[in-house]
Amino acid sequence: MITRDIKAFVSHARTLAQDFGPPTARGAFLISPDGFCLAHESATDNRYMADATRFDAACATSEHHELHRALSEVVPTICFPGHDDTPDALFPNNVFATAEGRYIVGRMRHPVRQREAARDDIRAFFAGVLDYAEIDLSDQAHPCELTGSMVIDRGRGIGFCGLSERCDEVGAQLMHEAFGLRATLLFDLAPGEYHTNVVLALLAGRAALVCPRGFADPGVVEAVQDFYAPHAIVLSDAEHAAFAGNAIALSRDVAWMSAGAERALTPATRAALDAASFTVRAVPLDAIEAAGGSLRCCVAELY
Secondary structure, eight states, rough: OOOOOOOHHHHHHTTSOOSSSOOOOOOOEEEEEEEOSSSHHTTOOOOOOOOOGOHHHHHHHHHHHHHHHHTTTTEEEEOOOOOTTTTTOOOOTTEEEETEEEEOOOOSSSHHHHGGGGOOHHIIIIIIOOOOEEETTTTTOOBOHHHHHHHHHHHEEEEEEEBBTTTTTHHHHHHHHHTSEEEEEEEBBBBBBOOGGGEEEEEEEEEEEEEEGGGGGGHHHHHHHHHHHTEEEEEEEEHHTTTTSSSSSSSOOOOOOOOHHHHHHHHHHHHHHTTTTTTEEEEEOOOHHHOOOOOOOOEEEEE
């Protein structure tokens, strides 16, 4: 099922057991912020990006190294080098994603990011080292920026796909098929939002962090709240702006986010995460966040 019908989606999703696959990844990979600078094409539809004067390459590299070290304590985490001609490559989850036995290459909207999909070394890692089959969506016309646009509950095999300039309906259908999902809900992001994973996080299929202002239709927010109750956590505008919605669980009991996001958490949000049996771990990413993404954007998952 792939639909815009919220009631039909929720009704079907409620029938699905959490037996589609593991709820969290078995590993992760990163791409270092080599060539870190303002990507002017990306800035045209990413309101979170700072101006060029706030890009500090040395600080971003130091932060990224600490992120790599921290994640490696939880799951095996590898890091590929970046390149000077791909300044946004430190956000690889938009370009590369995995499902059981296969890897998916996305179609990026902007040419500066389309270059990332041509990385022979990363493709060789998936195909030659992991022996994954390839699903290459990068050479078709419809934008589909993978787990930036599609937030997936891996245990149930369901997706929440926000449409914007970064993903259209055909692209969503292609991703739905590539991930082999049981059901996907399509909806429009609010004007000014570019990726779903900035406004929605699903933590190990057990809890949700949702930023209401990121959705054009309040009904989608209500559906997420209802489906993931009692652990659906509605974030404030301040938490949203600090990237608290750009979180990820790489194990069943830890929610990862940036230090700035963690500082913005309200007492109610902290209590709700605790009630869902999640500990928050945070990594300073102030320099990286100047590029318009945060911790979850930096992490591509290995399933």
